[in-house]
Structures are given as C-alpha cells and as structure tokens.
Amino acid sequence: MSDRVIRIGCGAGFSGDRIEPAVDLARRGSLDYLVFECLAERTIALAQKSKLQNVNLGYDPLLVERMTAVLPACVANGVKIISNMGAANPRAACQRTAEVARSLGLSGLTIAAVEGDDITALLRAPNTAPSGMQPEPERIISANAYLGCGPIRDALHLGADIVLTGRVADPSLFVGPLMYEFAWSEHDWTRLGQATLIGHLLECAGQLTGGYFADPGVKDVEGLARLGFPLAEVGADGSAVVTKLNGTGGLVSVATCKEQLLYEVQDPAAYVTPDVVADFSSVTFRQLGNDRVEICGAGGRARPEALKVSIGYHDGFIGEGQMSYAGSGAVERARLALQIVEERLRLIALPLRESRYDLIGLNSVCGDLHSTHVPAEVRIRVVGRTGTLDDAIRIGREVESLYTNGPAGGGGATQSVREVVAIASTLVPRERVVPRIDIEAL
C-alpha cells in the first residue's frame, strides 16, 4: 500500500491552451487523473457576463472541444478528469459534458459539479459586504471565493469520474485527488504543503516542461512545437517525480522546475492557499534521468481562516490606436505623431481618466531604459481609459486621422476598444462560503 503511486497529469495551463498534449497524456500516460486549469482571474467575470445573457452558458468556451478530444481515451483508460472549466456555471458544464459523452457513445460516467464559490449576492448586500472593498456594489459583475481541495475530494468519494468546478485555488485541483487517494487528513499540513507544491509546479502545464524557458544560445529547448505536458508520479508520503511522455518535445530539468517553483510566488516560505500555508523555502530537486526530476522538501502550516475572493467589476473602457513609421527620421516623425494626437485629444476635450503614449520598439515595454537605440522602424501606440464606449472609440479614430493629417510616411493604422472588467481582491470568513456538489450520472 505504501508503495502505491498516483499518476496525475496537467492537460491545460490556461483556457486557450493546446489540446493535443492532453490527448497524448490521456492515451499514453497511464494516468489516474488529468487536470485542466483553465480559469484566469478575469475569466470567471467574463463567464458570468455570458451566463447573464444565457443561463445555459457561463462555462469555459473550449469545454466541448476539449471534452470531445479527451473523453474517449480518458474513459478507455480509466482516467478521471478534474477541471475548473465549470467557470461561472459548473452545472451547465456537467450537462454539456454529459451530452458530449452521449454523442461519443460513452456511458457509465458520473459527473460532479462543485459550486458555492459564487458569493456575488453576499458581496452586493450592504449588510454582508466586507468593509474597505474597492468597487461599489452596483459595479460588481461577479464575486467568487477560492474554494480548496475539500469539495473535490468529496465529489470523488461520491464516485465522480469527472469533477467540474468554478473558482478553486489552482493547486487545490491537484491536492483534492491526492488527498482522496491517500486518505490524508485535512490537517496534515506537511503532506498538503507537498501536494500544493506538486499542484503549483504542474498547474501551468507546459511551463514545467520547457515552455516559456527557451533563450537561444543560453537555454536551448528542443521540439517546442511538439511540447509535451507534465505529469507527476506521487507517493503516499507526498514525494513525487515530475516528467513528461517519451517522444514529446520540451525538457524537464532542475532549471525548469526552479523557474516554475518561484513563478507568481511572493514569499516562498508562505504560499497561501485555502488548504494550507505551504513552505517552498526548503524544496529540493534532483535530476533522476532524462526529463525526470524528483521533488521533495515542501512543508506547511495551518490553513488561513479567511478565504480570498476575486471580485470582477466594471471599470470603464480602453481605446487604443497604433501606427508605424520607418526609415531615417522614423523616431522623430513618430514622436511628432504622438504630440499631435495628444494635442488633438485635448482640443476635442476627450474625458480621459488615464492615458499612455508609447513608441513600440523603443520604450513601450521597458520605459525609456534603452531609448538611445535607433530602430529601423517604430510604432506609435496611444491608449486611454474612458467612461464611455463612444469616448474610447475616438482615441483610435484620432490615430487613424494621422494618415491625412499627421507626419509623412505613417502606415498600418489599427484601432481597438474594449470594455474593462477589472479584478479586486478581498477576504471573507471561511464559514460564509458553503461548497455544494451536484451529481449527474449517465
């Protein structure tokens, strides 16, 4: 029993991620679990908006495509699926997944929806809203508490083959099945810390296997166009080996693991999730062979009493225009173009809350750090925040007007506008958030 190893893979690191590596893992990975992490901070607010327009929507836009691709191999090989593709509507995601399974001729599946993260009503109500919260209640689109591993473990206890959640802390998608398989106590902080480390390393999929790592001549990675996604072989004590499938592109090394260990981490000794305050400060990595790295040494302390809440809120509009200049004098003509647009926006008294005037190729990313460099071409970028869509549209229009009203030789004008759904964070007491599990069997 103590030698038992659970194989858990990651099939997506964001909602638009490539699908073939997940199919490959489902077919050849001898996996017990395949996890898809598809819910960025803002995604759930956008999903909530689509649910408000149609109560049957609000789940991940690629849900049907992903499920259609992976379900045959997952069912044939007994691979259970855990994902936050439920987004703002886990129950509808379960129904759509059941429809996909039926259309593929698959049966005998139990699909669980984990809900209870949506606390929008609680946050809008004046008597229960936390004090000091930034957006006014009428601007709030969504408010979702980060659930932990508990409801995923409970859904597996109820026999689920597929668990679809809304907002759950990303590592908890991995901690849930490991806790279920090894019957860990929810107060076993060391093992939960180690499982959180495994989840944290895997949750961005290709970022552990050589994606987002290559720097030609310094850090070379082979076969990025065929990048394989990671899996972990986890023991009952929480020790693990991370690897990828033979024949796939990419690289699993101590260096790729270290980069991902610190990715989006603040204090490495206090990585806070709803399950545990994990301590990554004494983690060690050991290369065991090609694309095989042993990870151990994470610790943990008691989980926090409050849960983090992401609040999506309306924050006006952003309008943008761009145009290119090339050849000798390009930078001077581009600077003149920016001056003209800035003056135009003042003359038409456009109510801008905030604006930026960038020279792409010169200072748009680094500030004026490298501004002594003379590029062969440069692109102006004017961007501003407005209260209305109409005002946002006028920014790009003023840039386009440079064609006939601006400096010589400008080309390739583009313009765009978008509604801004911003995210603020707050905390709520844990007891205010009650997870629910809804089961669909077919």
Next chain:
Amino acid sequence: MKLRQLAHCRTGDKGDNSNVSVIVYHSQDYLLIEQHLTTERIRAHLHGRVRGEVTRYCLPALGAINFVLHDALTGGVTRSLALDPHGKCISGIILDLELPVP
C-alpha cells in the same frame, strides 16, 4: 559581464505586484548575485517602474533569489494600459544587469 551569463529569470504577476526569480546556473555563482543584486540595484535598474517596495527573498539552497516588486504593474493585469500588462518582459531587462567579472 551581464547577469544573463550566470543566471536565468522568470517573471510572474499577482495583482499589482510583479515577482522576478533570478536563478544561477551554477551554485558557486550564488554568492556573487546575492552580493550585487540588492533591492536598491533592482529598483534603480527598472527606472522608476516600481512604485512600492522591492522585497528580496534569498534561497541559497536553490541558488535563487525571488524579488517582489510592489505596485509595479500600473494597476495590475486587468486594468493596466501597458502593452505588457503582466510585466512578463521584466525578466529580460533584469538579465541585462551588469556584474563585475569574478
């Protein structure tokens, strides 16, 4: 000598904070980067981009330092007007830091 010859980097974001890991290729180079990559040096190299504190977490056993740049993302990914709202490109800038040849 540029930091890029000794170390690699990855940038992440959390709200309006950016974090930059600096990881040496060879453990014997760790003390050099710990000595030279002070919070003041990082702040100055980023030319006013960091509006809040710079916090440094040293991980000698891993040969790594994690820098947290507070209030460095002009309001955070969801509302920033910047072309790179995540601040992902900061890692490339950090690797251009000049170090004395040991």
